Amino acid sequence: MTLAFTAPDAGTGPLTWGQAAIWDAIERTRPDDRYFNFGRVLKIPGERTPEEVAAALAGLLATHGALRTRLDLSGPRPTQRLAAGGELPLLLSTAAPEELVAELTAEPFDYEAEWPLRVALVTDGRRVSHVVLAFCHLAADGFGAEVAVRDLRMLLLRGAERLAERPPAPRPLDLAHWQAGPEGRRIAERAARLWERVPREVMFDGAAGAADRPRVWRAQLDSPAMDLAVRAVAARYRTSTSTVLLSATAALVGRATGRERCAVLPIVSNRFRRDMAEIVGMVSQEGVFAVDGVDRPFGTLLRAADSATLRAYRSAFHDPSDRVNGDWVQPLCCFNDQRLARPGPAPCPPEEIRAALPATTLRWPLSQDRLNCRFCVHVSGNLQISVTADTAYLPRAAMERFLYDLESVLVAEAGA
Template sequence: MIVDFAGPGSGTAPLTWGQAAIWQAIGNTAPDDHYFNFGRVLKVPGTRSVEDVTAALRALVERHGALRTRLDDQGQRLEGSGRLPVVISREKPDIVLDELAATRFDYWAEWPIRVALVVDGSAVTHVVLVFCHLAADGIGAEAAIRDLRMLLLRGALTGPPPPQALDLAHWQAGPEGRAVAERAAAHWAEEYARIPTTMFAKPGPEPSDPPIWRAQLSSPALDLAVRSLALTHRASTSTVLLAAVAFLAARVEGHGTCAVLPIVANRFRRDTIGLVSTMSMEGLFTVDVEGTFAEVLGRAGPAALRAYRSAYHDPADRDRIVARESSGRGERVHPNCCFNDMRFADPGPAACEPSALESALKETALTWPMSQHELNCRFCVHVTTEGVSLTADTRFLSKPDIERYLMNLESMLVSAVRT
């Protein structure tokens, strides 16, 4: 079916920094850029008809301009009105989600959100939403889901309107935004001058077909060890994991300094609260890895803070810095090493009994949930509530090496707790 909408505001603007960054990644991953599609399933509260739910969807799209914005020659265009296709399905929500996310978006012609209603008789049981990453990141999608839930419960939302992506784009292009961007650029320039040309330069002996593979490690023991180390070293669990990932990544090719691109939410300003847009961007984390893991972890905290600040940057500034450094070295400089902690909350530090750690090791499992032909990175670690995964290009890190890396990550963290 079709949902007609007519919301406030229209016009054009440059891409925001977050949009420009993800657009580069999409271009480097095409035609496999459906990799960046992601979705949410909302269980509908109470008993709601199709008409009830489509009315809430209409209000959602009218409220958040990013959901009615597409690419155009100026960068992006916010439309004041339009027609949103909605699929009606009786399949299981997870199946519908996979089907909606399986194909790449038409960034110029298609609305940046796909919607399906799962029905049982005349009632809608679930709403399935798939987002284009140009329109939202994980936190932006959660803001949309929260508003949709409230629209279903109350029929309307009160309070001031949420911030809009077009307003953010204009701010970033103005004097205040440029001042922020220049501070971030200074960090990128300083650190790019000292990092390795890339973390993974040596072709591996066993490339697979397709070359991109993901291994998923489910390890309760790793989770316990990380929380215990966070307590001992007065760090967040994310910092512990980032330090561990960097420590082992550097050892693959024997680098003394590791450069990692952590994905940072960039929602530090008040005008980003409730903003449906893509704000997450790469920061630049650099750390010297000489010495023990405990020593590297001690250096990781300040380095992580600098990396998080550098993530709110103008990709055009970063491109100039990369081009300048690459020209000086005679080859492209890029870490090709990413870290993405996708958890919405840090579980926090916690003590761990040795017996619990030993018992948890028996539950470790490793699977291979994904493969594809193209990716914009050679090595990318994702952290979720389900575990730690490594997506890598087997032309530089073979499948056995991917598995070995994840198992070494677990054993190193567990050993660090034991000692």
């Protein structure tokens, strides 16, 4: 099918800070930039025909300008172009939703010519059971995609009138103009000063040897024991599970690189402002987490980590073009907690944690030639932790050892 959509607004403008940051990552990763594509699946409520679902999708595109925004690369700097209408192809398929996610995210987007959303409908010809959405990362981050899925479900259940009752959804174009204005510049300058105050310590600056082919690999550890341990450690030290994992990552990065001071870039959602909570857009950016003495006992390190984590969050909402002297940390060492629902702290008996250890598994789900990072830890699911690394700087055996050491450190700190 072809979906025609219209909207009351259009315009052009600079990129937002988040768009500029992900565009830099995309350019560093090409031609393997499909890496940044991601998908979502919505199970259709009730009985809906393909035409009814298409109408709801048209309403979604009209509501959220990010989904009808493309790049203009003709000038000295990329700009964004918001369109008032167009046509979006819809794939009709009988395949499983998971297969369609893989299919729709397998190829890079054409950032100038293609809409930043690909859609498939799982249908038997008369009714649709699932909608599969593949997002270009320029258009949405993980939380933005969840807003889009929620609004699509609302459109299917209650129609466009219900969405029209609330204030208009913010657009990346509006955010870009605000960021370029006086208030945005004041915030950007404060963030730039935070970056400038971080002592320089370069992670993964020396090659460890010959790289594998492909050069970039991902190792993923699924560890129910680590999930329990992280929550128990967070409860003991009265902090978040994300801070526990970030601090443990920093400690092991220090061990891997032979440094007592560690700088890691956590990816921060930046949805702390009320006007940004509901935006479909790329607002996530990296902050800078820097801590000394990563070779000290983990509990001692964790006590010092809360203030470093807060500074990292404050530094994340920044203009990448201001970070002239910040290239010493990027794109070397990143941390991305992608969990949309993060389990809170919870004590756990050590014997329960030990009993879960045999369920740990490790696999290698990804390999490719190029990536903007030399090293990145991703946290997802319950609890899946992966290391994606340039094997010239961290060989595959060291990646595997890193993940098992992470589990060991946290399980031991939980007393198991």
